[in-house]
Amino acid sequence: MKLDLRPLLAGERLLDIDYELTVDTDGEDTADFLYGVSFPSPMKVKGDITNTAGYMRMRLDATIDYHTMCARCLKALDGSFTFSLEKTVAPKEVLSDLDEDKLDDYAIIEDGFLDIDEHLLMELETEFPLRFLCREDCKGLCQKCGKDLNEGECDCPKKEIDPRLAPLQRLLDEMNNKK
Ligand SMILES: [Zn+2]
Numbered sequence: 001m002k003l004d005l006r007p008l009l010a011g012e013r014l015l016d017i018d019y020e021l022t023v024d025t026d027g028e029d030t031a032d033f034l035y036g037v038s039f040p041s042p043m044k045v046k047g048d049i050t051n052t053a054g055y056m057r058m059r060l061d062a063t064i065d066y067h068t069m070c071a072r073c074l075k076a077l078d079g080s081f082t083f084s085l086e087k088t089v090a091p092k093e094v095l096s097d098l099d100e101d102k103l104d105d106y107a108i109i110e111d112g113f114l115d116i117d118e119h120l121l122m123e124l125e126t127e128f129p130l131r132f133l134c135r136e137d138c139k140g141l142c143q144k145c146g147k148d149l150n151e152g153e154c155d156c157p158k159k160e161i162d163p164r165l166a167p168l169q170r171l172l173d174e175m176n177n178k179k
């Protein structure tokens with residue numbers, strides 16, 4: 001959403017923010033920054049921008065429901081993710097002398113308006129967990145027979161790996177650790 005900050009720039013002291021932001025998902029209903037996650041409903045955003053003698057500060061709280069799966073056993077998981085965001089708000093002209101890397105701390109007003117969606121999406125992308133587990137000690141699926149090992153051991157041999165397949169096994173282990 002583009003917020004009209006002209007009243008604040010003219011001396012108003014408070015702007016309340018309360019809206020919903022739909023997070024775009026790609027064709028497969030998956031957030032494009034994260035494989036296997038979808039957001040069934042819009043992000044709920046609440047907060048305000050305060051103006052203290054020309055110093056503007058934005059504080060936002062956001063909540064979004066997600067649908068994903070356990071990284072080990074692939075069980076479906078639903079939950080709700082909450083984060084908050086704080087930035088100093090300033091007009092572009094004021095920030096023109098600032099170093100590029102310091103600009104991250106700011107939300108920039110352009111021609112009296114501030115687009116807060118990009119800040120929220122960037123924060124979501126940064127803060128959202130890379131993977132979820134159904135429980136801390138989820139045992140996952142057997143890589144051979146696919147059995148859910150949380151429900152008990154399977155009959156596959158555990159230790160012996162054909163030496164010719166060892167490199168493949170290492171690769172699989174690495175991939176699993178990266179998830
Ligand atoms: Zn699991």
Ligand SMILES: [Zn+2]
Binds near residue numbers: 142143155
């Ligand atoms: Zn098995």
